[in-house]
Amino acid sequence: MIETGADGRSWLLSGPTSSYALRLDDEDHLLHLHWGPRITLADVAALAGAPLPQWSFESPLDGREEYPVEGGPRFAEPALIVRTPDARGTGWAFGSARAAGDELRLAFRDPVTALSLTLHYRLRDGHDVVERWATVANTSPDTPLEVLRADSATWTLPVRGSWRLSQLHGRWGAESRLTRVPVGHGAHTIGSRRGHTGHGHLPWVALDADGAAGEEHGEVYSCALAWSGSWRLATRRLPDGTVQVTGGWGHDDTGLFRLAPGESRTTPVLAGVRSAEGFGGASAAWHAWQLAHVIPSAAQDRPVLYNSWEATGFEVSEAQQLALARRAAAIGTELFVVDDGWFGRRTSDRAGLGDWWPNPDRFPRGLAPLAEEVRALGMRFGVWVEPEMVNPDSDLYRAHPEWAQHVPGRAPTEFRNQLVLNLARADVAAFVEEQVHRLLESAPIDYVKWDFNRSFTDAGWPGQAFPERLWIDHVAALYGILDRLRAAHPSVAFESCSGGGGRIDLGILSRTDQVWTSDNTDPADRLAIQHGFGQLHPARVMAAWVTDSPNEQLNGRVSSLRFRFVSAMAGVLGVGGDLARWSAAELDEAREWISRYKEIRPVVQRGRLHRLLPPDGAGPSAVQYSLGDEVVVLAWLRAQSFGQPAAPVRLRGLDPGAVYVCQDTGQVHRAAVLLHHGLRTGLRGDLDAAVFRLRRAG
Ligand code: DGJ
Numbered sequence: 001m002i003e004t005g006a007d008g009r010s011w012l013l014s015g016p017t018s019s020y021a022l023r024l025d026d027e028d029h030l031l032h033l034h035w036g037p038r039i040t041l042a043d044v045a046a047l048a049g050a051p052l053p054q055w056s057f058e059s060p061l062d063g064r065e066e067y068p069v070e071g072g073p074r075f076a077e078p079a080l081i082v083r084t085p086d087a088r089g090t091g092w093a094f095g096s097a098r099a100a101g102d103e104l105r106l107a108f109r110d111p112v113t114a115l116s117l118t119l120h121y122r123l124r125d126g127h128d129v130v131e132r133w134a135t136v137a138n139t140s141p142d143t144p145l146e147v148l149r150a151d152s153a154t155w156t157l158p159v160r161g162s163w164r165l166s167q168l169h170g171r172w173g174a175e176s177r178l179t180r181v182p183v184g185h186g187a188h189t190i191g192s193r194r195g196h197t198g199h200g201h202l203p204w205v206a207l208d209a210d211g212a213a214g215e216e217h218g219e220v221y222s223c224a225l226a227w228s229g230s231w232r233l234a235t236r237r238l239p240d241g242t243v244q245v246t247g248g249w250g251h252d253d254t255g256l257f258r259l260a261p262g263e264s265r266t267t268p269v270l271a272g273v274r275s276a277e278g279f280g281g282a283s284a285a286w287h288a289w290q291l292a293h294v295i296p297s298a299a300q301d302r303p304v305l306y307n308s309w310e311a312t313g314f315e316v317s318e319a320q321q322l323a324l325a326r327r328a329a330a331i332g333t334e335l336f337v338v339d340d341g342w343f344g345r346r347t348s349d350r351a352g353l354g355d356w357w358p359n360p361d362r363f364p365r366g367l368a369p370l371a372e373e374v375r376a377l378g379m380r381f382g383v384w385v386e387p388e389m390v391n392p393d394s395d396l397y398r399a400h401p402e403w404a405q406h407v408p409g410r411a412p413t414e415f416r417n418q419l420v421l422n423l424a425r426a427d428v429a430a431f432v433e434e435q436v437h438r439l440l441e442s443a444p445i446d447y448v449k450w451d452f453n454r455s456f457t458d459a460g461w462p463g464q465a466f467p468e469r470l471w472i473d474h475v476a477a478l479y480g481i482l483d484r485l486r487a488a489h490p491s492v493a494f495e496s497c498s499g500g501g502g503r504i505d506l507g508i509l510s511r512t513d514q515v516w517t518s519d520n521t522d523p524a525d526r527l528a529i530q531h532g533f534g535q536l537h538p539a540r541v542m543a544a545w546v547t548d549s550p551n552e553q554l555n556g557r558v559s560s561l562r563f564r565f566v567s568a569m570a571g572v573l574g575v576g577g578d579l580a581r582w583s584a585a586e587l588d589e590a591r592e593w594i595s596r597y598k599e600i601r602p603v604v605q606r607g608r609l610h611r612l613l614p615p616d617g618a619g620p621s622a623v624q625y626s627l628g629d630e631v632v633v634l635a636w637l638r639a640q641s642f643g644q645p646a647a648p649v650r651l652r653g654l655d656p657g658a659v660y661v662c663q664d665t666g667q668v669h670r671a672a673v674l675l676h677h678g679l680r681t682g683l684r685g686d687l688d689a690a691v692f693r694l695r696r697a698g
Pocket residue numbers: 309339340384451453497498499500516518519
């Protein structure tokens with residue numbers, strides 16, 4: 001709901017539990033008033049009456065503006081930096097306000113640079129997530145405008161004694177691990193300079209006052225960016241103690257984009273949510289909003305997939321994949337995905353990227369016969385691609401070396417023997433789209449795993465007057481390609497992968513159906529990765545595979561099928577082990593776990609997540625998903641010591657008067673007992689795990 005103050009110069013956006021308010025002062029400065037619990041327009045008027053502080057060495061605007069620009073009485077880092085050949089900075093005048101439906105638009109103009117700036121606010125019905133973004137336009141008839149920085153939004157927190165910052169950090173194989181630090185004086189910046197979201201950080205922060213919030217209680221403010229290229233999120237504590245979060249695309253304040261006369265550009269969304277119910281409440285608000293408004297077809301549960309990568313690597317062939325598919329179908333998987341190695345001369349990572357035709361030695365009849373066999377087995381068929389890349393050893397590179405990003409005169413830097421195609425070039429983007437389109441026409445393909453296995457390094461573009469545009473335009477082109485492919489092939493689902501979790505963000509999630517969470521499939525490490533991932537994103541998109549034990553890829557850890565399955569059942573379950581080597585008993589057990597997952601899947605993929613115990617130590621950890629009368633608890637024990645029984649797990653969010661029945665044992669549980677005393681898991685030994693399915697019976 002959006003309300004406008006009587007003077008037409010203040011606005012109040014209210015969701016079910018929170019409100020956001022802002023106003024224009026007499027000089028057209030757009031000032032932040034409130035982000036917190038629900039308030040009324042009368043409260044907004046009271047807040048608007050508070051005078052701005054006046055100090056001779058400090059700006060009255062710093063820390064109070066909705067979108068700080070460069071110039072005038074401001075010293076804080078600006079969200080917007082522009083320049084023309086004659087001027088730099090922004091001095092704006094208010095133009096118009098439009099509140100229509102769930103969106104508020106406020107338009108400003110700078111007569112000196114001819115910049116037009118529109119700030120957007122959207123609050124979807126029934127949600128507390130405020131979406132913010134900006135549109136910058138050059139209204140000059142003849143002068144170009146250069147934008148050095150254009151953040152999506154600046155968020156201002158209420159004044160409190162201190163703030164604690166939560167972030168999700170990582171690297172390849174160890175993504176999205178949660179850490180919390182006090183907010184110090186100055187800036188704490190996270191981001192990516194790599195051209196993609198990166199493994200280093202998920203574009204998300206959460207802040208709680210005085211470090212006092214827990215999973216279920218306390219005020220938490222959280223922001224997340226919808227962009228899959230380079231980005232920056234800065235949490236800043238200003239000299240007067242005000243804390244702001246500012247962020248958007250681009251990492252450096254150098255050459256973000258240029259606007260020719262008449263041109264405009266819209267930033268990605270930087271969304272924010274405030275919860276009074278702790279980190280768990282903030283996650284639940286993020287999840288509900290993504291399921292309703294970000295993730296395509298989120299009401300459809302994701303199938304259990306089989307992926308051949310860890311089993312067969314680059315050594316793939318039609319007969320061998322079919323043999324795997326038969327075993328995968330027999331244990332109940334619903335989607336069979338052929339990973340890398342099926343195309344061009346791709347027998348290792350040294351060749352073939354760019355040549356998207358089936359390798360004639362491996363798939364002499366193309367992919368269609370295998371796809372049809374897989375379908376006949378009752379599964380859907382998927383295929384791996386990495387269309388933004390090229391190996392120098394490929395027909396594509398030999399024909400078009402100029403299509404790869406490169407800096408003239410410098411040797412291109414190779415990672416995994418590959419270069420990045422310059423998707424910002426219209427001809428390259430058209431080629432990439434056509435290749436994937438033709439592939440999808442060539443066989444009954446239901447699923448595309450879209451990978452991206454190296455970062456930008458030589459982001460040059462010979463002959464281009466402003467090569468910096470490549471950083472944004474590559475991602476914009478990718479989004480356009482995915483959008484058009486989805487429109488042309490509406491039944492095909494897409495997975496975002498980047499060497500595991502190198503491209504996970506709200507931008508890619510608005511055009512893909514699930515993401516590959518990490519190349520680390522060790523079930524114990526995964527618990528920590530999943531714990532972080534779920535702070536922002538729902539289980540419905542978090543792909544998790546059961547692979548072989550010992551874990552060959554990472555650490556040699558030995559774990560039971562039980563532990564591996566229960567770990568992966570916390571997200572979108574998949575299997576990635578070499579089924580050709582699994583014994584009959586293992587295949588039987590796998591079939592049982594998959595069947596059990598299908599029973600709990602709606603609750604896991606669509607239910608409300610409660611993180612009961614974090615996976616940080618040797619003791620038990622657990623998550624709970626609740627949907628209607630159904631409750632699922634997944635519990636794990638890392639290592640038992642001294643025969644000490646695992647502590648009971650206290651459930652959350654239940655009606656204390658309710659009674660639940662365990663669907664496996666028939667045991668009756670009183671909710672009041674589950675909430676206060678907990679559920680006895682019976683976990684013991686090392687790497688034990690269990691699933692509990694409870695249904696309300698009264
Ligand atoms: C990286 C992905 O994360 C893996 O799952 C696999 O698809 C390989 N790329 C294939 O090259």
